[in-house]
Amino acid sequence: MDNIATIATFQQGSLYCQYDAKAIKQFYPEMLDAQFWQQQHLVTGSAQGRGTTWFVKYNDAASSVEKHWVLRHYYRGGLIGKVINDSYWFNSYQNTRAAQEFALLATMQQLALPVPRPIAYRVIRRGLLYRADLLSSRIENAQDLVAILSNRTLSYDLWKNIGATIKRFHNNSIYHHDLNAHNILINDSNDIFVIDFDRGEIRHNNKNGWQQANMARLQRSFMKELQQLKQFHFNQDNWKSLLEGYLSH
Numbered sequence: 001m002d003n004i005a006t007i008a009t010f011q012q013g014s015l016y017c018q019y020d021a022k023a024i025k026q027f028y029p030e031m032l033d034a035q036f037w038q039q040q041h042l043v044t045g046s047a048q049g050r051g052t053t054w055f056v057k058y059n060d061a062a063s064s065v066e067k068h069w070v071l072r073h074y075y076r077g078g079l080i081g082k083v084i085n086d087s088y089w090f091n092s093y094q095n096t097r098a099a100q101e102f103a104l105l106a107t108m109q110q111l112a113l114p115v116p117r118p119i120a121y122r123v124i125r126r127g128l129l130y131r132a133d134l135l136s137s138r139i140e141n142a143q144d145l146v147a148i149l150s151n152r153t154l155s156y157d158l159w160k161n162i163g164a165t166i167k168r169f170h171n172n173s174i175y176h177h178d179l180n181a182h183n184i185l186i187n188d189s190n191d192i193f194v195i196d197f198d199r200g201e202i203r204h205n206n207k208n209g210w211q212q213a214n215m216a217r218l219q220r221s222f223m224k225e226l227q228q229l230k231q232f233h234f235n236q237d238n239w240k241s242l243l244e245g246y247l248s249h
Contacts, residue, residue: 005106005118016093018102019120023067023137025060032122032133034071044068050075051086055138068138069119074098074131074198087129096123098132101197104174105136111172114165114193139195142187146225146232149181153233156241158190163245165192166218170211171249175203179214180221215246 005020010029019027030036037043037056045055054071074097075086093099098121105118117137124131145162148154154162162184169176176183177199185193203210219239226232 005109007106014125016123016125017120018099019135020118023117023119024058027120029122032071032120032135034073037071050077068140070116070136070138071133072136073133084129086131087126088132090125090128090130093123096130096132097198098123098134101134101200104197104200104202107202108169108172108174108197113169113172113174114191115197116193116195139185139187139193141189142185142193145181145184145186146229148186149225149233150229150231151233154238158186159238159241160245160248161190162192163242163247164249165194165245166215166242167246167249169194170214173202173204174200175210176200176214179218181218181225182221215243 008021010017047053058067102118102121108115119135183196
């Protein structure tokens with residue numbers, strides 16, 4: 001199957017990368033640096049979160065296909081993020097945030113779950129610390145739920161499908177560390193995707209009720225946007241429809 005990645009490794013001194021050799025015919029570590037794309041005028045957009053997420057295009061000469069990717073640098077949250085905003089304690093390359101998310105995305109691709117395809121990641125070690133970046137495929141013609149609900153309502157069936165999609169992840173033991181309305185995307189065909197699996201993992205049982213905690217976190221995110229935005233098309237009936245789809249699968 002084409003969605004099964006062929007993982008290759010590049011290592012040079014303190015620099016460690018892994019990438020999908022099917023997606024990148026000629027890999028350069030600089031591909032994990034926004035300046036690489038900016039200098040070639042291949043940046044197609046950006047989004048602001050903890051840091052800047054870059055949207056880039058890759059011209060695959062071998063297939064003459066233009067591919068659209070997302071480049072994200074790992075930033076810390078909370079109070080510690082104000083001190084060392086993008087550095088993490090190094091244990092091993094496999095235990096870095098980027099390697100863990102890359103591997104989880106690859107696993108979910110094999111399970112045919114609706115997530116971005118992992119393209120490459122980079123880890124730069126500096127003594128006891130490291131910094132990291134991740135390149136993944138861009139979900140084309142899609143918006144997150146916050147952007148969509150700021151402009152229009154969703155149908156009953158679409159709310160049910162959102163719940164059913166989340167249940168697919170839970171049925172496959174996929175834990176999302178920060179399931180919120182920004183991390184659920186819908187494209188022009190009403191296909192639903194989930195993104196941003198930083199600190200996500202496979203949990204083979206529902207010990208401590210993590211699935212219920214995921215759903216509670218998602219509900220809180222809807223309520224937060226409802227309170228903060230002047231217009232946000234969400235109500236309790238929408239949540240009931242989502243739960244109906246979740247509980248029926």
